[in-house]
Amino acid sequence: MSMPDPDRTPPRRSRGRPRGFEPHEALDAAVRVFWAEGYEGASVNRLSRGMRMPKASLYQAFGDKEGLFLAAVHHYGDTRLVPVAQAIGPNGSLHDDLCAFYEAAVRLGTADPATPGCLISCVLAEVAGTNPRFRAELGARFTALETRLHSRLLAGRSEVIGDSDPAVLAVMLASVARGMMVRARAGADRDMLQAVGRATVDLISR
């Protein structure tokens, strides 16, 4: 919980023995381990090793495994998802922005064969089945993307083909993205997924 902000280095070294791990890289490693192996599949020992962070420090920083996972999800959002969401814009035309969005999403889901798909749609979604905290987190993240897409559609409503409800269209566009992420988990051809993204955009704009 009290993981020091990796961006703001303290002006003067604090007292006590200095830590031997990099907070930012540690969280990033946790993201990769959870992403590849799932929540239950990733043991704390495995995480501790991957993060190069002693178990004692890990528990002091995050409380428990659940806290670590939630922190990893946030880090994943900040480092992986924010760029994808930013592609939505508005940056250029609606068509171009949505293409950029899908392109970024597909790249994310197929970048590393060790971490296929999306941490949110594939891993968080599974454990959301019974854990209410995880389910709330999942719902919030899903709603946030849909809201963002909805705003973008409203901003470019003149470029939308047809007369579908923009709110429904937003959920549909988000569903395509998530479906592609899940598809990538089984090892899908990246070019095929990119084509799916373009085809989707072509259906609703231009």
Added chain:
Amino acid sequence: MSMPDPDRTPPRRSRGRPRGFEPHEALDAAVRVFWAEGYEGASVNRLSRGMRMPKASLYQAFGDKEGLFLAAVHHYGDTRLVPVAQAIGPNGSLHDDLCAFYEAAVRLGTADPATPGCLISCVLAEVAGTNPRFRAELGARFTALETRLHSRLLAGRSEVIGDSDPAVLAVMLASVARGMMVRARAGADRDMLQAVGRATVDLISR
């Protein structure tokens, strides 16, 4: 592995003590437990209790937990997915068939709050991250749905709006379905998801 066929009752009771569980219901219970709690989240003791099947019989029938999970996935496919796939038809117009497909999918993913989403897209997808057997199973199931949708699009190609590649369109339609299932895992409004299905169909046909 040697689970007796629940459909073909043996003509004469075999020797030995008769089993005290219903094979069909046992597998169905396993489906629900895995569906709700995930693969790692469902312990064998929990499964044994839910299935009303002694652990010894369970191991004799399925070998190990992995075998039980795969059997549950197959049972889920036979009992839950086959009807959804059959809705694709061809039964009526392309538009109506696809609407029926999404309607059945959404009903499946939102029928029971204890088992939100889809066993394949939410649970099998997670464990497919590291387990090659599970990943192969996931890939096969995904490809099967896409192939079926592709065939349906080819059969009704005159009803398709636009000039998208039917193969790409098929993957896109499947992605929407999977994305909606994952969305349902966070507890989505059923009517909203139904609207998403209709909107998707309206984009490509009519």
Added chain:
DNA sequence: TGATTTTCAGAACCTACAGTCTGCAAATGG
């Protein structure tokens, strides 16, 4: 230097897990 603070390494703890074994129960066949 010594007191203090923080981190670290790894042992220790208890629980829960997947999987096995043993002995009894309940049926059939002769």
Added chain:
DNA sequence: CCATTTGCAGACTGTAGGTTCTGAAAATCA
């Protein structure tokens, strides 16, 4: 009625899980 077959309940096993603890290590401060 006894042998045989099959299934069952639950104890058992060994391992791995998450979490805590202890004492040493490494830094600062006075």
